[in-house]
Amino acid sequence: MTVTPAEAPGAYLDHAATTPMSSAALEAFVAEAGRTGNASSLHSAGRAARRTVEESRETVAAALGARPSEVIFTGGGTEADNLAVKGIFWGRRTQNPQRTRVLVSAVEHHAVLDPAFWLAGHAGAEITLLPVDGEGRVDLDALRAELAAHADEVALVSVMWANNEVGTVQPVRDVARIAHKHGVPVHTDAVQAVGQVEVDFAASGVDALTVTGHKLGGPVGVGALLARRDLPLEAVSHGGGQERGVRSGTLDVAAIRAFAVALREAVASREERAAVLSTLRDELVAGVRRVVPDAVLRGPDPAAGGPSDPPARLPANAHFTFPGAEGDSLLYLLDSAGVQASTGSACQAGVPQPSHVLLAMGVSETDARGALRFSLGATSTRDDVDRLLAALPVVADRARAAGLVAARPGGVA
Structure with a gap:
């Protein structure tokens, strides 16, 4: 069966908010949605679902320059950003209670800003907003100054790969290089960047990266956090212990497969x-x-x-x-x-x-x-x-x- 995405009426110029599912992703979603099986079950249907999830994990990793074990599936970009900001903060603070500072750019999406300020209100975090220039580009000298003054107290740095409003591409590799000189991990929200500019997790040097499906031709409600295996990362949700124990919940196999198909297609083209x-x-x-x-x-x-x-x-x-x-x-x-x-x-x-x-x-x-x-x-x-x-x-x-x-x-x- 061939599935054709429905086109929005008129001139649709809001693809940064959400973009139509590609035909290949939609077909993959429909095909998988017709099958039964929980990827955590041990019977044959469950094993088939698990195989689909792991093949999709390999696809996502290959498209973004990561190892399959670094791919954690989530319910979208907001959940992945929350897991990164809160999870790294708690993981680093567990190792060293002195690490309570979070450095984020002043132009981050609210999916990063709001968890950061929630930590300030509920978990004793101290938030520093890194300034940007008139084009929305983060001030690297300000980052250097903050780390020079407070490196022993910094839990993480989060700077988006590309801005969702004005489209500015950030110097993410420079951010990672500067932060790593002080032993500080870096998270980047790459939701807008993937499929538009080159995004390579390993080459970028960042420690965690957010991507979501519905910005690049996949379904709404699925995404991933790419996180290095040695990154201190505490769970935000608890339950069945899926996804390296940091993101519990039954996996949406159909959405994950469609996400992987869309991501591979977007990166290839x-x-x-x-x-x-x-x-x-x-x-x-x-x-x-x-x-x-x-x-x-x-x-x-x-x-x-x-x-x-x-x-x-x-x-x-x-x-x-x-x-x-x-x-x-x-x-x-x-x-x-x-x-x-x-x-x-x-x-x-x-x-x-x-x-x-x-x-x-x-x-x-x-x-x-x-x-x-x-x-x-x-x-x-x-x-x-x-x-x-x-x-x-x-x-x-x-x-x-x-x-x-x-x-x-x-x-x-």
Whole structure:
């Protein structure tokens, strides 16, 4: 049976949030979902399920430059980040109670920031936010200074491979090299990077790495933490002792197989797909600048650097702020025009908040509120970009007008 992924209506430009399952991954998922067997059971059905899990583990490891024994399957990126931040913190503190400091970049995803601050509130951790420059790149000198002053107290460093909002690729290898001089382990959230830029676990030097399925053509609800075998890592969930004893729970065999298929496919086609997406992204950036001249590109300029330089920005990411407009207004107006994008900011307790990423980059709160992220994927076409560019001028004008009304005393947007 051939399974075809359903296409989103209109122009879908929010692949960084989630991207459609690939045909191969969907077929693998459906085929495996029709079988019965718990991978922890000892009978023949259980052994068959275990074989599928272990073959998938080998596939994931091969695609990401890791050993199969370093792959811990999880329920997605958030769980993997929690396991890394909390698990390494507790593991290192068990070895040495003095290690209570956690260093994270100021632009991390909330799946890293929130566990870190939870540790501060509940487990005596002291959190240091590493500053970034105007393009969202972590300040390595600040990292060096923190480690020089407090290395004996640092439990871990966590710096994402690539930013989910503005697409900045971080100097992860440099971070690992600096931290390892002081004997400090490094975790990186590579959720956005895998399938877009080269990601090699062993070559990077990091000690733990997060990846998830639904960002690269696999299903929602499955991911992995790659963790070196000698890394102190305490369990966050307890039960049956699956996955090296640090992630208990019955394994979702169908999702794991589909995840492995999607990951292998995404990595194998990475160079070709990145070339296509970066060309389309450049057309989108140039078009937005043309139709809304005062829109400000945030993150590294795609045109900067030479052809042999490593990418400073994800090939599928374009992030703009629109002066005088609220991101939510832009989002809803574009959606009504058949274009789906993202503000890239959090909404807490029903009140829109400016992006912590943009604020850390030095963008003012006013400007940060007018943010939109456009992210491309395997199904993106030039027609999607054209539809955005046709709708955007009117949308930007209307959003600015709504902002002016709301800014007046007693005004209602």
